[in-house]
Amino acid sequence: MTGLDLTGRTAIVTGASRGIGLSIAQALATAGANVVLTARTQESADAAADLIVGTAIGVGAHVVDEDAARHCVELTVRQFGSVDILINNAGTNPAYGPTIDQDHARFAKIFDVNLWAPVLWTSLVTRAWMGEHGGAVVNTASIGGLSLEPNIGLYNASKAALIHLTEQLAMELSPKIRVNAVAPGVVRTKLAEALWQEQERELSASTALDRIGEPDDVAAAVAFLASDAASWITGETMVIDGGQRLGDVAPFRGGATVGA
Numbered sequence: 001m002t003g004l005d006l007t008g009r010t011a012i013v014t015g016a017s018r019g020i021g022l023s024i025a026q027a028l029a030t031a032g033a034n035v036v037l038t039a040r041t042q043e044s045a046d047a048a049a050d051l052i053v054g055t056a057i058g059v060g061a062h063v064v065d066e067d068a069a070r071h072c073v074e075l076t077v078r079q080f081g082s083v084d085i086l087i088n089n090a091g092t093n094p095a096y097g098p099t100i101d102q103d104h105a106r107f108a109k110i111f112d113v114n115l116w117a118p119v120l121w122t123s124l125v126t127r128a129w130m131g132e133h134g135g136a137v138v139n140t141a142s143i144g145g146l147s148l149e150p151n152i153g154l155y156n157a158s159k160a161a162l163i164h165l166t167e168q169l170a171m172e173l174s175p176k177i178r179v180n181a182v183a184p185g186v187v188r189t190k191l192a193e194a195l196w197q198e199q200e201r202e203l204s205a206s207t208a209l210d211r212i213g214e215p216d217d218v219a220a221a222v223a224f225l226a227s228d229a230a231s232w233i234t235g236e237t238m239v240i241d242g243g244q245r246l247g248d249v250a251p252f253r254g255g256a257t258v259g260a
C-alpha cells in the first residue's frame, strides 16, 4: 500500500455537489475513504453522494450555518466513527467589478463562506475528533490569492487571507493536525465560467501546459495532501494551475500572441 491509501479514514468535503468538490470527494473515496459530501440543500448533497463510487453520504449544510455544520460533524463521527480529513472547499464570488464599487453584503458573503467557514469547520472537527486523534485539513484557496487581478478583488483578498489562515492553523493545531491548501488556477467549473467559457482557446494558448484545469487536476493534489504521503507537509499552499501564474507563455515560444 502507498501513503495514498485512505482505507478506514473518513473525510468531510464541503461544497461537494459539483465541480472541484465533487472530484475531490471521488478521489478520496477511490483511495478508500468514507466520504461525507456537503452542499446547501440535502437534495443536491444526496444526489452528489449517489454519484460517488465508494462509501459516501450527503449532508445539506450551508457552510456558515453553525448548527448545520455541527450536525454534519456529529453525524459523521456517529456514522463512521471518526473524522480524519476535512476539505474546506465551498467557495463563492457574488461580486464582479472594481473593489470600491462593492457593498458590505457582498463583502460579508464572500468572507463568511470563503474564510469564516474554514475556521468554523476546522474548529468543529478539531473538538470532535482531530484534536485528540489527529487529522489533515486541506483548504481550497486560489492563485488569485497570490496575485492581482481586475474585477475580483474581494474574492482574491478572501483567498489571500485563507492562505494566511492555513499557515496560522498549521501552527496552532500542530503537531497532530496538518493544515494545507491548494491554489488552483482557472478550472472548468460553474463558479469560474466567466473566466473560461468565452476565452478558453486564448487562455489555453497563453498557459504553459496548454489547457485550462479540470476538477480532477485539483482533486489529485488534495488527495495527496490529505494522505500520509504528505505526512511531513503542513502550512503549505500548493499551486495547481498548469503554469498560469507564471504568465503568458507565448513570447517564450517565439510568438508574441499565440492563440490571440
Ligand SMILES: NC(=O)c1ccc[n+]([C@@H]2O[C@H](COP(=O)([O-])OP(=O)(O)OC[C@H]3O[C@@H](n4cnc5c(N)ncnc54)[C@H](OP(=O)(O)O)[C@@H]3O)[C@@H](O)[C@H]2O)c1
Binding pocket: 014, 015, 016, 017, 018, 019, 020, 021, 038, 039, 040, 041, 044, 045, 061, 062, 063, 064, 089, 090, 091, 092, 113, 140, 141, 142, 143, 183, 184, 185, 186, 187, 188, 189, 190, 191, 192
Ligand atoms: N473553478 C475555478 O477556476 C477555481 C479556481 C480557484 C479556486 N476555486 C475554488 O474552488 C472551490 C470550489 O469551486 P468550484 O469552482 O468547484 O465551484 P462550483 O462548481 O460552483 O461548486 C461550488 C460548490 O460549493 C457549494 N456551495 C456554494 N456555496 C455554498 C455554501 N454557502 N454552503 C455550502 N456549499 C456551498 C456548491 O453547492 P450547492 O450550490 O449545491 O450548494 C457547489 O458544490 C471554491 O472554494 C472556489 O473558490 C475555483
